[in-house]
Amino acid sequence: MARAKLIVGNWKMYTNAKSSVELAQAVAEGLKDNTQVMVGVCPPFPWLTKVSEAIKGSKLEVGAQNFYPAKEGAFTGEVSPGMLKEAGCTFSIVGHSERRHTLLEPDLLLNRKVKAGIAAGLGIIFCVGELLSEREAGHTEAVLEFQIAAGLAGLTAEQLKLVTIAYEPVWAIGTGKVATPQQAQEVHAFIRKFIAKQFGETVAQSLLIQYGGSVKPDNAAEILKQPDVDGALVGGASLKTDSFLAIVKAAY
Template sequence: MSRPKFVAGNWKMYTTRAGAVDLAAAVAKGLPAGGKTRVAVCPPFPWLTAVADALKGTPVAVGAQNCHFEKEGAFTGETAPGMILDAGCQYVIIGHSERRHGFGETDGLLNKKTKAALAAGLSVIFCVGELLAEREASQTEKVLETQLTHGLADLSAAQLEKVVVAYEPVWAIGTGKVATTEQAQAAHAFIRQKIAGQFGEKAAAGLLIQYGGSVKPDNAAALLHQPDVDGALVGGASLKADTFLAIVAAGG
């Protein structure tokens, strides 16, 4: 099955309002006419509406970086999936390693968030990946299997059509290290195999699996042309339009 490429920028806790709008506009302006690669940007919460407004009528989608699992309620400081949708978003990142390991988010919690986001009408970028100690202990596949099995538990194959999986080896995020093309391909192929067992071959064949972890213009092409790598979840390199657009261009 021929799958489209999908490159998303995770702006994390960076940018000002004006800077976010300018960056979004520059990304949209710089996309090649008729480009086939899907593109999204994920700004900080306060800038979602401003960025969504700036990107109206362009091919660039907007995503949030996190969400709560309830529709509404007394959850001070949290943001419901429906609010994210109402702000102009199509996507939400769930389970980024900085949420898993910095904020202690569990597979069970991430499963609740995923279900809530899908129920609200959002598409989910669901992140999985192992720590350096886990890779060195040859536990990568065990970790990925656990995160996929529990994080995507009780979803249907139809719901999975609105899920993108992002493989992000935690040891490669913000470190300058990057998985080799062989390491990335092996992990992506394993993820697709596990999804096939969980949701069926057809669902697995259609699933987009992004690579995330120090993706830059100089390594993007080699990564994005691996058979099971369908795009990238880009961190630091997404904060400058020229570097982000170079990664998008590397997808073909």
């Protein structure tokens, strides 16, 4: 089954008001002739509205890096899915390894976020991945099974249509280490089989599974041509127009 490719730039806690707009506009300009790949960027919260307005009408989608799973309330410092939609977002990342391991977000909370985002009509990029110690101990599949089962618990096959899974080996994020194309393919194929067990083969075959972990222009093509790799969640390389667009082109 031919699936679309999805390339998303996660800007993390980088850019300022001026550079965020300039970067988004430059990426949008570079996508004018793109008809093959879905592309999005996830700026920091303060720049979401500015970026959304700057690229309105283009082929570039805007997403968020996180949100709190409530419509409103006394949650100091948090933002809701509805606020993100009003700021121009069509999707959000949930469960990035930095939120799991640095900010200690538990699986139960991530499951609530997935459900709240879907209920609000946001697309969800749900991140999963193992630590280096877990891979070396041979626990990669067990870790992924637990994270996926916990994070997507209670979802229907219909709701899963709004979900993309991003496999991000934690040991390859910002380290310069990258899973080999074969390693990425093996894990992506495993994830697809696990989804088939949980939600059925039809759902599994249409599910997009991205790779995230030090994706750069020089390794993107080999990774993206693997049969079960449906795109990339890009960190540092998404902060420069040329490198990000080169990764998009590698997905053609």
